[in-house]
Amino acid sequence: MPLLRDIKGSFQPFWVTLRNMFRKPVTVQYPEQRPELPERYRARLILTRDPDGAERCVACYLCSAACPVDCISLQAAEAEDGRRYAAWFRLNFARCIFCGLCTEACPTLAIQVTADFELAGRDPLKLVYEKEDLLVDHCGRQPDYNFYRQTGIGVTAPRGGNPGESPPVDVKDLLP
Amino acid sequence: MPTLTIDNQQVTVHDGATVFEAAEQLGIVIPHFCYHKALGAVGACRMCAVTVHAGIFKGLQMACLLKVEEGMVVTTGDPRSVEFRARVAEWQMLNHPHDCPVCDEGGECQLQEMTIAGGHGRRRYRGEKRTYNNQQLGPFIAQEMNRCIQCYRCVRTYRDYCGGRDFGVMGSRNRVFFGRFQAGPLESDFSGNIVDVCPTGVLTDKTYRFKSRHWDLQEAASVCPHCSLGCATLPGGRYRELQRVRSGINEQVNGCFICDRGRFGSSYVNHPDRPRQARLAEQPVTVVDALQQLAGQARELIETHGPEAVLLLGSSRATLETNWLLQRWAAELGCRPPLLAAHTPRHQAARVAAFDLADRLASLAEVRQADLLVLFAVDPLAEAPLLAVALRQAVRNGGRVLVYDPRPVELPCEFEHQSLTVLQIRNLLAEETVESTLLRELLDRAARPVLIGGGDLLGAGGLRHLQRLATKASSALRPCLVHPVLGGPNSFGSALLSPPEPGEDDLLTRLESGRVKMLVCLETDPLLEAPDGERFADTLTRLDELVVFDYLPTPLSVHATLFIPSTAPVEAAGSFINNEGRLQLFGRVIEPGLPIAVTGGGDHPPREFFTVTPGSDPQPAWQLLQQLLGGRADLQAVRQRMQVALPCLAGFAELQPGGPGLRAAAAVAPGRFEESLPEQPLGSLQLLVTPARYGSDLFSRYADKLAPRFSAAGIILNPQDAAERGLNAGERVILDTDAGSYRLPLTCHAGLAAGCALVENSAAFPHLVPGGELGFCQVSAEVAHD
Ligand code: SF4
Numbered sequence: 004m005p006l007l008r009d010i011k012g013s014f015q016p017f018w019v020t021l022r023n024m025f026r027k028p029v030t031v032q033y034p035e036q037r038p039e040l041p042e043r044y045r046a047r048l049i050l051t052r053d054p055d056g057a058e059r060c061v062a063c064y065l066c067s068a069a070c071p072v073d074c075i076s077l078q079a080a081e082a083e084d085g086r087r088y089a090a091w092f093r094l095n096f097a098r099c100i101f102c103g104l105c106t107e108a109c110p111t112l113a114i115q116v117t118a119d120f121e122l123a124g125r126d127p128l129k130l131v132y133e134k135e136d137l138l139v140d141h142c143g144r145q146p147d148y149n150f151y152r153q154t155g156i157g158v159t160a161p162r163g164g165n166p167g168e169s170p171p172v173d174v175k176d177l178l179p
Numbered sequence: 180m181p182t183l184t185i186d187n188q189q190v191t192v193h194d195g196a197t198v199f200e201a202a203e204q205l206g207i208v209i210p211h212f213c214y215h216k217a218l219g220a221v222g223a224c225r226m227c228a229v230t231v232h233a234g235i236f237k238g239l240q241m242a243c244l245l246k247v248e249e250g251m252v253v254t255t256g257d258p259r260s261v262e263f264r265a266r267v268a269e270w271q272m273l274n275h276p277h278d279c280p281v282c283d284e285g286g287e288c289q290l291q292e293m294t295i296a297g298g299h300g301r302r303r304y305r306g307e308k309r310t311y312n313n314q315q316l317g318p319f320i321a322q323e324m325n326r327c328i329q330c331y332r333c334v335r336t337y338r339d340y341c342g343g344r345d346f347g348v349m350g351s352r353n354r355v356f357f358g359r360f361q362a363g364p365l366e367s368d369f370s371g372n373i374v375d376v377c378p379t380g381v382l383t384d385k386t387y388r389f390k391s392r393h394w395d396l397q398e399a400a401s402v403c404p405h406c407s408l409g410c411a412t413l414p415g416g417r418y419r420e421l422q423r424v425r426s427g428i429n430e431q432v433n434g435c436f437i438c439d440r441g442r443f444g445s446s447y448v449n450h451p452d453r454p455r456q457a458r459l460a461e462q463p464v465t466v467v468d469a470l471q472q473l474a475g476q477a478r479e480l481i482e483t484h485g486p487e488a489v490l491l492l493g494s495s496r497a498t499l500e501t502n503w504l505l506q507r508w509a510a511e512l513g514c515r516p517p518l519l520a521a522h523t524p525r526h527q528a529a530r531v532a533a534f535d536l537a538d539r540l541a542s543l544a545e546v547r548q549a550d551l552l553v554l555f556a557v558d559p560l561a562e563a564p565l566l567a568v569a570l571r572q573a574v575r576n577g578g579r580v581l582v583y584d585p586r587p588v589e590l591p592c593e594f595e596h597q598s599l600t601v602l603q604i605r606n607l608l609a610e611e612t613v614e615s616t617l618l619r620e621l622l623d624r625a626a627r628p629v630l631i632g633g634g635d636l637l638g639a640g641g642l643r644h645l646q647r648l649a650t651k652a653s654s655a656l657r658p659c660l661v662h663p664v665l666g667g668p669n670s671f672g673s674a675l676l677s678p679p680e681p682g683e684d685d686l687l688t689r690l691e692s693g694r695v696k697m698l699v700c701l702e703t704d705p706l707l708e709a710p711d712g713e714r715f716a717d718t719l720t721r722l723d724e725l726v727v728f729d730y731l732p733t734p735l736s737v738h739a740t741l742f743i744p745s746t747a748p749v750e751a752a753g754s755f756i757n758n759e760g761r762l763q764l765f766g767r768v769i770e771p772g773l774p775i776a777v778t779g780g781g782d783h784p785p786r787e788f789f790t791v792t793p794g795s796d797p798q799p800a801w802q803l804l805q806q807l808l809g810g811r812a813d814l815q816a817v818r819q820r821m822q823v824a825l826p827c828l829a830g831f832a833e834l835q836p837g838g839p840g841l842r843a844a845a846a847v848a849p850g851r852f853e854e855s856l857p858e859q860p861l862g863s864l865q866l867l868v869t870p871a872r873y874g875s876d877l878f879s880r881y882a883d884k885l886a887p888r889f890s891a892a893g894i895i896l897n898p899q900d901a902a903e904r905g906l907n908a909g910e911r912v913i914l915d916t917d918a919g920s921y922r923l924p925l926t927c928h929a930g931l932a933a934g935c936a937l938v939e940n941s942a943a944f945p946h947l948v949p950g951g952e953l954g955f956c957q958v959s960a961e962v963a964h965d
Pocket residue numbers: 069070071072073074075094098099100101102103104105106
């Protein structure tokens with residue numbers, strides 16, 4: 004019955020509006036009122052430091068490989084002590100879709116999401132963050148992990164000095 | 180020819196094949212670590228386990244070791260073998276440092292792949308991890324021994340295949356260590372290959388350290404430009420920087436390996452002084468204006484001064500297409516046909532290879548299979564490094580190597596060295612002597628003889644005699660092949676495009692005639708790449724215009740009145756013909772432009788955005804010539820036209836980069852013997868100019884990665900000759916040649932034939948160029964200045 008349906012269709016929206024007029028509003032008066040975001044909300048990314056205070060990022064390129072929109076670019080370099088680090092690290096928030104895949108790919112827990120979503124601006128170039136803008140002075144959500152104290156190539160600890168490692172062998176030893 | 184069944188598919192293979200090879204034929208890749216097709220199987224890793232259901236040895240077997248039998252039934256996905264391989268991957272990981280994020284192999288690591296394929300994700304073993312101390316292995320190779328899985332591939336490559344002596348395996352039980360007895364730079368000229376073969380990140384390319392991940396690299400099948408052999412390579416670049424070179428595979432040429440010159444010599448592409456801007460009389464201009472200027476001037480000069488006024492010069496490092504288009508442009512302008520090489524003697528030697536020897540050229544694959552190899556005036560490690568490795572394979576297969584050379588030749592295999600002067604070698608080839616009769620007998624008895632001749636010292640005349648010797652030593656049953664070693668990566672191609680003409684004159688004769696008003700040098704610098712650089716420099720003042728197209732910061736490009744930047748071989752597709760006439764294509768790896776490492780100064784790339792890439796003016800030389808010709812055809816169309824014009828290039832247009840390439844066979848056209856060997860003036864020494872192993876060809880001279888291997892300038896004499904002249908090793912002596920006098924420190928070497936003086940052409944001593952006419956010199960003590 005198209006006629007009946009049309010009449011119903013004309014009045015029902017008024018009814019919905021009327022019903023909701025007496026409900027408690029859900030709108031948050033941002034920015035006067037701050038929204039309460041869930042703890043695991045995914046917004047601005049940061050590069051964290053390890054518990055010893057050194058940069059966590061080892062410039063492994065995994066985040067840039069994982070990123071579906073290719074907004075991370077970086078260049079690895081080697082420090083005097085053999086530590087691998089990012090000479091530069093650029094993240095384009097104008098392109099980022101905040102999927103968090105980079106943080107899942109990161110083997111050192113360096114790149115992490117924060118709940119800071121207030122990134123809007125008029126100049127897209129301001130959304131291109133460099134390493135200085137991304138690097139923070141804390142460990143983020145993972146306070147205890149230190150890649151170089153788990154991995155056995157002796158950058159932070161001496162060779163063979165990490166947990167579960169024996170000291171370097173004497174290769175010229177012939178004892179059984 | 181047994182037939183067997185693998186994973187329910189039947190395959191027939193040759194006798195003696197292994198199950199691994201049979202599976203490969205079916206397209207089934209069995210997981211493996213220690214097997215490598217160039218190195219064979221040793222059964223060290225146990226990764227290639229398969230299940231044999233019918234056959235003599237039933238049950239779990241190692242596919243790389245198990246010979247195929249008739250009626251065998253094998254499965255690779257049987258739960259037993261899958262489980263076994265997963266356990267192997269797990270114990271390979273027992274001592275692994277878990278540092279993939281900081282490992283350069285990550286992303287192209289066989290251990291990563293096998294571990295993931297085996298489903299191993301959590302370490303169950305609770306014991307301690309074994310660790311090692313690393314060694315410094317020099318400027319090219321970085322070592323991280325904690326990642327080693329003891330597959331022995333590195334030793335098998337370094338020692339067994341390439342003949343290196345200073346890298347090996349030592350230690351006992353689970354302390355087995357792969358390295359040198361003492362830390363120090365690896366001595367072999369083929370050391371880089373251990374990077375390619377190591378299936379984990381123990382041995383990585385130090386010059387590429389932390390630069391990129393494999394998945395970010397732009398790669399394309401390419402051909403090495405550093406010598407005339409034309410080995411297959413896989414260069415890789417990122418951010419407009421050429422970052423590394425891996426070995427490509429060409430079974431007919433290099434097999435699976437390349438030399439260190441080819442691998443680490445690629446950084447010329449990123450040279451900081453590389454000219455990237457067109458210049459007219461020192462002022463920057465656009466390429467379009469520069470080309471217009473060039474075309475206008477050339478036409479005008481020809482109209483006023485005749486066809487001699489414009490001289491076009493091609494090159495043995497320019498591509499085949501470029502050289503051919505240069506000929507077309509000359510025809511269109513109406514000037515004389517271009518010279519396709521600045522170095523006349525080398526060009527003539529290459530013509531002998533292209534025309535006289537056309538029907539008996541041996542590939543490196545044939546060298547590897549030969550049973551008798553006779554080298555005449557070739558020092559492989561200096562002139563064609565991978566030839567030395569090919570000779571080693573021949574010796575490993577039971578072949579015999581004889582070397583006639585004045586220089587103290589070193590080879591990574593057993594060989595018999597006859598230290599003869601160049602004149603003696605040429606006499607040996609030209610005349611019937613006792614020695615040559617003995618040689619003929621040896622050759623007649625050999626089943627697969629190959630003669631190898633150095634174009635530089637033998638010259639065109641010597642190579643023709645070599646051809647005559649090969650003809651005599653050939654029989655109806657088997658030919659005697661020749662493997663000539665030439666000057667540049669496309670020497671053969673330049674020669675093939677310019678058959679010898681009677682009454683031809685060379686570059687210097689034409690320039691000195693004074694009729695040339697404009698010289699156009701296409702990717703060549705005769706100051707560095709031709710003998711008599713100084714005579715050439717003198718003629719430059721007589722020119723009105725000097726036009727240079729190049730991608731290297733050569734001294735000539737500084738003198739140019741009009742300079743037009745062209746692209747390096749990795750920045751554009753093209754083709755070279757190697758020393759045995761093999762036409763090989765290479766693809767474009769990276770686009771030209773200033774590397775981001777330069778524009779960003781090592782920090783973040785600039786935050787300004789342009790529509791054009793900085794420094795991207797260089798264009799492929801063939802494209803520049805097309806614009807001069809007013810044509811629009813792409814490279815493919817040019818190749819099509821070339822194969823129509825030149826029947827010997829049939830199939831050119833269908834060829835792809837990678838793969839074995841194509842023999843460009845010209846009709847045999849024997850040249851004339853015009854042999855009159857010069858007389859050695861009394862008291863003089865024969866002057867031998869040899870390329871330094873590193874830094875002689877212009878590509879490696881501009882490659883900073885090779886700098887640690889560059890040699891210092893010096894002269895070498897036989898101790899007897901030095902004593903006769905009252906000279907002592909270590910002091911500076913005066914070398915007097917036709918080209919000039921030079922002060923050089925003296926070294927004495929008993930391995931050098933008496934009556935010769937040896938100098939190396941390199942960045943430190945660019946004055947004398949290899950491959951000139953046979954010359955003589957005087958060496959005397961330095962006169963003390965009062
Ligand atoms: S959150 Fe997603 S889109 Fe944003 S940088 Fe990470 S991977 Fe890329």
